[in-house]
Amino acid sequence: MAGLEALEALTDKLYDFIQSMEDEGIVDYHFKDCYSMKEANGPFLFIEILPTYISDSETTLAQMTNLLDEPIVNYNQLEQLCIKLQGGTACIGACRMAASCGLLRHAAAAGNKDEYEIIKLMS
Numbered sequence: 001m002a003g004l005e006a007l008e009a010l011t012d013k014l015y016d017f018i019q020s021m022e023d024e025g026i027v028d029y030h031f032k033d034c035y036s037m038k039e040a041n042g043p044f045l046f047i048e049i050l051p052t053y054i055s056d057s058e059t060t061l062a063q064m065t066n067l068l069d070e071p072i073v074n075y076n077q078l079e080q081l082c083i084k085l086q087g088g089t090a091c092i093g094a095c096r097m098a099a100s101c102g103l104l105r106h107a108a109a110a111g112n113k114d115e116y117e118i119i120k121l122m123s
Helices: 002-023 029-041 045-069 075-092 095-110 113-122
Strands: none
Touching (some): 045 075
């Protein structure tokens, strides 16, 4: 019985932590929904989704950084990477990251590397 009580206490703390991240605007309700999917799909679904999202995001961010380091930026390719990252980020519920991706996408569509520098300072 003590083990079950400890598990319930940890689950409550986790939900409180997720709620605090939502209150701060770091994540939105999609994050909690994504975590809640584990109830219907097994306890490890969220644990499996999150590392995949992080790995894919790191790869995309590295590609974006490489593009921005080029003397002549391929803004079309950068915009496509922004769309990819924004979609995955919105699905997981990381609203601040999704908003930043939207701003960067706007800068890429405008072909404006200076606007990207302003966005970097805002993040």
